[in-house]
Amino acid sequence: MLKVIWLVPALPLVGFVVNLFLGRRLGRLAGVLASLLMLGAFGVGLGVLNDLVTLPAHSRVFVKHLYDWISVGSFHVAVDLRVDPLSVTMMLVVTGVGALIHIYSIGYMDGDPRYGRFFSYLNLFCFFMLTLVLAENFLLLYFGWEGVGLCSYLLIGFWFERPAAANAAKKAFVVTRIGDTFMLIGIVLVFLRFGSLDFARVLVSPASSFGIATFPPPGVYTVIALLLLAGAIGKSAQMPLHVWLPDAMEGPTPVSALIHAATMVTAGVYLVARTHVFFEVSGVASAVVLIVGLVTALYAATAALGQDDIKRVLAYSTISQLGFMFFALGMHAYAAAIFLLVTHAFYKALMFLSAGSVMHGLENETDLKKMGRLAKVMPITATVFSIGALAIAGVPPFAGFFSKDQILAAADQTGHVTAWIVALVAAFFSALYISRLIFLAFFGQDRTGRHAHESPPVMTVPLMLLAVGAAAGGLLGLSAVTGKLQGFLSWDLGATAEPARGLSDGVLSAISVAVAAAGILVGFLVYGSGKIDWLALRTRMGSFQRFLSKGWYLDDVYAAVLVAPGKSVAAFLAYVFDRRFVDGMVNGVGVLFQRLASVGRLVQTGLVRNYALAFLLGAVVIFVFVGLKF
Amino acid sequence: MRTPIAYFLVVSAMLFTVGTVGVLVRKNALVIFMSVELQLNAVNLALVAFSRMHGNLNGQVLAFFSMVVAAAEVVVGLAIIVSVYRRRHSANVDDASLLRW
Numbered sequence: 235m236l237k238v239i240w241l242v243p244a245l246p247l248v249g250f251v252v253n254l255f256l257g258r259r260l261g262r263l264a265g266v267l268a269s270l271l272m273l274g275a276f277g278v279g280l281g282v283l284n285d286l287v288t289l290p291a292h293s294r295v296f297v298k299h300l301y302d303w304i305s306v307g308s309f310h311v312a313v314d315l316r317v318d319p320l321s322v323t324m325m326l327v328v329t330g331v332g333a334l335i336h337i338y339s340i341g342y343m344d345g346d347p348r349y350g351r352f353f354s355y356l357n358l359f360c361f362f363m364l365t366l367v368l369a370e371n372f373l374l375l376y377f378g379w380e381g382v383g384l385c386s387y388l389l390i391g392f393w394f395e396r397p398a399a400a401n402a403a404k405k406a407f408v409v410t411r412i413g414d415t416f417m418l419i420g421i422v423l424v425f426l427r428f429g430s431l432d433f434a435r436v437l438v439s440p441a442s443s444f445g446i447a448t449f450p451p452p453g454v455y456t457v458i459a460l461l462l463l464a465g466a467i468g469k470s471a472q473m474p475l476h477v478w479l480p481d482a483m484e485g486p487t488p489v490s491a492l493i494h495a496a497t498m499v500t501a502g503v504y505l506v507a508r509t510h511v512f513f514e515v516s517g518v519a520s521a522v523v524l525i526v527g528l529v530t531a532l533y534a535a536t537a538a539l540g541q542d543d544i545k546r547v548l549a550y551s552t553i554s555q556l557g558f559m560f561f562a563l564g565m566h567a568y569a570a571a572i573f574l575l576v577t578h579a580f581y582k583a584l585m586f587l588s589a590g591s592v593m594h595g596l597e598n599e600t601d602l603k604k605m606g607r608l609a610k611v612m613p614i615t616a617t618v619f620s621i622g623a624l625a626i627a628g629v630p631p632f633a634g635f636f637s638k639d640q641i642l643a644a645a646d647q648t649g650h651v652t653a654w655i656v657a658l659v660a661a662f663f664s665a666l667y668i669s670r671l672i673f674l675a676f677f678g679q680d681r682t683g684r685h686a687h688e689s690p691p692v693m694t695v696p697l698m699l700l701a702v703g704a705a706a707g708g709l710l711g712l713s714a715v716t717g718k719l720q721g722f723l724s725w726d727l728g729a730t731a732e733p734a735r736g737l738s739d740g741v742l743s744a745i746s747v748a749v750a751a752a753g754i755l756v757g758f759l760v761y762g763s764g765k766i767d768w769l770a771l772r773t774r775m776g777s778f779q780r781f782l783s784k785g786w787y788l789d790d791v792y793a794a795v796l797v798a799p800g801k802s803v804a805a806f807l808a809y810v811f812d813r814r815f816v817d818g819m820v821n822g823v824g825v826l827f828q829r830l831a832s833v834g835r836l837v838q839t840g841l842v843r844n845y846a847l848a849f850l851l852g853a854v855v856i857f858v859f860v861g862l863k864f
Numbered sequence: 865m866r867t868p869i870a871y872f873l874v875v876s877a878m879l880f881t882v883g884t885v886g887v888l889v890r891k892n893a894l895v896i897f898m899s900v901e902l903q904l905n906a907v908n909l910a911l912v913a914f915s916r917m918h919g920n921l922n923g924q925v926l927a928f929f930s931m932v933v934a935a936a937e938v939v940v941g942l943a944i945i946v947s948v949y950r951r952r953h954s955a956n957v958d959d960a961s962l963l964r965w
Binding site for chain 1: 884887888889896957958960961962963964
């Protein structure tokens with residue numbers, strides 16, 4: 235099966251092309267076709283995994299050469315697909331979760347006038363995402379990277395009739411582009427210093443051989459690592475480039491689940507894990523990753539607490555969870571980060587799709603204040619959402635407990651005690667915001683004012699499958715040292731050593747569970763017990779509430795510091811520089827010749843005799859000239 | 865005794881000058897036309913004079929050519945003048961000054 239790895243990205247590409255041209259005629263079949271192709275890709279992916287584990291443990295990598303892409307002088311780039319534990323893990327997440335979301339969309343998007351186009355974009359996204367994770371060189375990865383950005387733009391703005399959606403799409407594209415530009419510079423730098431873009435040549439641990447042979451000095455590693463990190467920060471919505479993700483919720487809910495929770499936003503985590511050689515060499519870059527992740531995790535967890543829109547809660551939650559992943563990457567706990575990535579893909583996709591199910595039942599209502607008591611009418615949605623919530627809060631034995639606990643444990647056991655405490659605070663807020671969401675939406679008083687209904691099976695079955703993943707996903711990696719997934723990934727990311735210092739695993743687990751329980755308890759007391767009037771509390775703390783709901787006013791700060799000056803510079807260039815100076819030069823040349831001509835044309839009198847005289851004078855001049863010569 | 869060549873050339877030059885001045889100062893298209901003929905005949909006279917001086921007939925042959933061409937040219941030119949006159953009721957060349965600024 236390893237040789238047919240190209241089928242994995244090719245199948246969604248087929249779906250894209252077919253649905254692009256025939257989507258309108260296929261009707262509902264468009265969704266079925268897209269889902270079947272994704273399931274096919276997932277099946278091929280499983281076959282590839284099966285073959286990969288039969289390879290000897292020390293050489294679990296297979297590169298499938300498809301064709302030479304660019305070959306100019308010493309610059310060679312091929313379209314090569316890399317199969318190794320890390321890429322296979324990512325591939326299975328993309329195809330597996332992606333397939334479920336495709337199936338769910340058959341029901342969710344039913345009746346949309348651009349039904350076929352939706353699935354064609356969704357398939358195109360999967361193609362680019364799979365290219366990204368399977369790429370064997372930086373350029374092909376960048377191709378996928380930009381491609382998913384494009385699909386993100388198209389899908390956020392899928393309902394482009396709404397100005398909010400169109401603006402959110404633009405914002406997402408522009409903000410991530412800031413990071414992408416740095417990343418491209420980093421890739422160019424890789425080529426300049428290493429003479430190649432192939433992972434096999436570049437991502438070799440230099441160990442202690444700096445300055446010898448082909449290895450550039452450590453400073454180069456730091457610069458490249460920071461440039462690549464900038465790209466990862468943009469794509470994974472980390473501080474300070476996170477502002478696009480909450481707005482991206484203007485897109486259809488399956489898009490939020492697939493692109494802005496489960497897969498595309500994790501591309502940054504994948505990139506850092508893939509290029510971890512650079513970050514291991516550079517302590518500075520690792521520290522930056524750690525701090526960015528930690529700050530983002532805490533920031534987004536608090537901001538999520540102030541959101542009233544169910545999808546925006548989940549969006550900030552995603553940012554926070556991605557922050558945890560970056561935090562883990564910064565501590566070189568790569569396997570733990572990927573483990574959280576996998577479990578997060580399950581439970582966050584689950585929660586987004588459940589939120590979509592709630593919106594489906596409530597005529598697209600997203601305001602938590604207008605929900606309540608939905609558990610009565612939507613039992614399946616409420617159950618699966620609660621499973622996802624327990625997972626993200628970190629309650630054992632759900633998947634999130636194991637992954638988050640391992641990251642927290644790694645923080646303590648690698649000596650980052652301050653960071654560990656900050657992360658615990660973030661974890662507390664995670665449990666708090668998610669229990670707030672649960673209690674407001676599914677329990678308490680009914681504030682809907684309408685008849686909600688449960689969603690059709692085509693939507694609830696994928697939810698239940700994802701719920702199984704969110705509940706049992708922890709089995710993949712029960713322990714950081716001996717877990718299945720961690721062991722599988724150790725070929726790429728290195729094995730996790732036995733903890734040398736810090737508290738023991740048991741104590742650490744107990745502390746994380748206690749923090750999660752405290753968060754849920756506070757959430758229950760305020761929002762679930764009915765003893766505290768949370769609406770009154772919210773009015774009393776109005777300014778604080780607004781501070782949180784506006785995401786610490788960061789959008790407004792950017793608007794004042796970056797957007798407003800940018801707009802005035804653009805206005806200056808457009809209306810003053812361009813109109814006065816550039817246009818002035820062009821028009822000035824025209825006016826100059828007009829003036830010259832208005833003098834010169836007086837020669838043309840139209841009188842034949844004048845021309846005859848000129849003719850005569852000319853002849854005389856020539857005769858005189860010739861006569862003088864001889 | 866042969867008449868000196870200079871006499872012929874002087875007459876030719878005078879004829880040519882009269883023709884040139886006529887072209888430049890007169891307004892009536894017909895008169896200008898006649899002046900042009902004067903210039904042509906001045907040249908013909910010079911050609912014949914030189915032909916005699918050199919003792920071969922090339923110049924005289926060329927003079928005949930010149931006359932034939934002049935006759936043809938007169939036909940075309942007069943036709944144009946007549947049609948202009950029909951349109952504008954004037955043979956004044958200064959009236960036909962459309963090609964100007």
